Amino acid sequence: MTLALVSKRYQATDELDAIEQCFAKGWSEGLPVVPPTEPRVRAMLEAAALEPQRQVGFIRDRAVSVTAEKVAINAVMAGCRPEYMPVVVAAVEAICDARFSYHGPSTSTGGAGMLLIVSGPIARELDVNCGDNLFGPGWRSNLTIGRAVRLVMRNVCGSIPGLLDRGTLGHPGKVSYVIAENETESPWAPLHVERGFRPEQSVVTVMAAESPHQVYNQLSSTAEGVLTTLADAMRISGNVMGQPHYCVVVAGEHMRTIAADGWDKKRIRHYLWEHTRNSHAHLKRTHRMSGALEAGDEAKQRALLASPDDILVVAAGGRAGSFSCFIPGWSSAKSSQAVSKEVRR
Amino acid sequence: MIEFLDPTTEAATQTIAYAPRPTALAGKRVALVDNTKYNSDRLLAKIGDILKTEYGVAEWQMYRKHNASVPAHAEIIAAIEKTADVMVAGIGD
Numbered sequence: 001m002t003l004a005l006v007s008k009r010y011q012a013t014d015e016l017d018a019i020e021q022c023f024a025k026g027w028s029e030g031l032p033v034v035p036p037t038e039p040r041v042r043a044m045l046e047a048a049a050l051e052p053q054r055q056v057g058f059i060r061d062r063a064v065s066v067t068a069e070k071v072a073i074n075a076v077m078a079g080c081r082p083e084y085m086p087v088v089v090a091a092v093e094a095i096c097d098a099r100f101s102y103h104g105p106s107t108s109t110g111g112a113g114m115l116l117i118v119s120g121p122i123a124r125e126l127d128v129n130c131g132d133n134l135f136g137p138g139w140r141s142n143l144t145i146g147r148a149v150r151l152v153m154r155n156v157c158g159s160i161p162g163l164l165d166r167g168t169l170g171h172p173g174k175v176s177y178v179i180a181e182n183e184t185e186s187p188w189a190p191l192h193v194e195r196g197f198r199p200e201q202s203v204v205t206v207m208a209a210e211s212p213h214q215v216y217n218q219l220s221s222t223a224e225g226v227l228t229t230l231a232d233a234m235r236i237s238g239n240v241m242g243q244p245h246y247c248v249v250v251a252g253e254h255m256r257t258i259a260a261d262g263w264d265k266k267r268i269r270h271y272l273w274e275h276t277r278n279s280h281a282h283l284k285r286t287h288r289m290s291g292a293l294e295a296g297d298e299a300k301q302r303a304l305l306a307s308p309d310d311i312l313v314v315a316a317g318g319r320a321g322s323f324s325c326f327i328p329g330w331s332s333a334k335s336s337q338a339v340s341k342e343v344r345r
Numbered sequence: 346m347i348e349f350l351d352p353t354t355e356a357a358t359q360t361i362a363y364a365p366r367p368t369a370l371a372g373k374r375v376a377l378v379d380n381t382k383y384n385s386d387r388l389l390a391k392i393g394d395i396l397k398t399e400y401g402v403a404e405w406q407m408y409r410k411h412n413a414s415v416p417a418h419a420e421i422i423a424a425i426e427k428t429a430d431v432m433v434a435g436i437g438d
Binding site for chain 1: 346347348349350351352353354359383411412413414415416
């Protein structure tokens with residue numbers, strides 16, 4: 001067992017000089033970083049009970065080994081508190097999982113962000129925001145955990161914008177994209193329980209994702225009404241022909257409306273799956289499906305998702321306001337699957 | 346004075362053995378690897394035809410990956426080893 005830190009060391013006159021050196025060396029995504037000194041890095045490793053050279057993940061297609069030491073250094077730079085480290089580690093394990101297929105979503109012109117959904121007790125312990133301004137500013141854990149993952153991608157995996165990260169447009173979630181589920185107020189089984197974990201486990205689910213699309217329905221007081229609007233907005237979105245994952249975030253008022261009608265997450269998924277199909281005729285007329293229009297194309301339907309189970313339903317967002325959102329996954333669920341990992345402490 | 350640590354990982358070095366390149370294409374069997382993106386099969390077929398008419402290759406055969414985001418799977422690599430002298434692979438968007 002070795003507890004030595006093997007990373008190369010640099011000297012700076014003070015913190016500001018170190019920050020500027022990190023910029024100059026290309027180690028930042030554009031914001032100042034916390035200089036990763038040895039005591040700070042060791043505090044990260046201790047919080048996750050990890051030896052420095054322990055391999056957190058291995059990206060096969062790129063032959064990249066991600067060690068705990070490098071994850072800890074990048075977590076310090078991102079501004080994480082040490083207690084966030086186990087969540088960062090679980091997220092890095094998830095993006096390195098073969099089912100996630102890191103090389104695709106990290107390099108693609110499709111410009112995916114790494115959406116992290118934290119569920120279970122640790123979300124509340126670390127104050128990971130699940131309420132107002134869900135995707136917005138204001139919470140250190142949300143902003144720095146996602147930033148740490150992105151810095152690992154940049155500094156360890158080589159996913160540098162313009163080089164190996166060739167996103168055509170990208171989106172703001174590529175800086176940080178972390179939410180938690182509002183398990184306290186949700187009437188439904190939490191995401192991690194639906195994905196096979198016990199309620200008392202803490203879990204991070206990662207999905208390669210486009211940006212959130214907000215959907216308004218301030219009119220309907222029924223589950224079917226709200227979800228009809230949501231399905232209508234979803235139907236032509238994302239990689240329409242690819243059959244990706246979707247994450248659907250149901251916020252406070254819609255959550256209560258849907259739950260009042262007795263609908264659970266499974267019913268939500270099935271309803272959305274059934275009501276987001278497109279006719280072959282429409283897909284051809286709008287140049288999404290190749291080929292000439294044929295007899296029967298009006299009746300022939302293509303599902304937006306391969307399976308209702310490819311929709312991740314999350315109860316989160318502010319209590320007030322009749323909004324929800326959907327997030328198209330990158331490419332196709334076949335190319336990159338959402339992956340859940342337990343947070344170990 | 347403060348000391349800080351390098352967050353990057355040096356690329357692991359490895360030696361890759363390249364197959365010897367043919368000096369001419371005449372009479373060679375060509376494998377075309379379709380990455381499954383729109384029209385990639387049509388583009389590759391066009392390339393295959395040009396290789397036949399202009400470079401005298403004997404034949405071409407198309408192989409299809411599972412999807413664009415993964416490396417070619419073992420079965421098609423094994424088939425290409427058996428059936429082709431030259432391969433054309435790439436990624437298109």
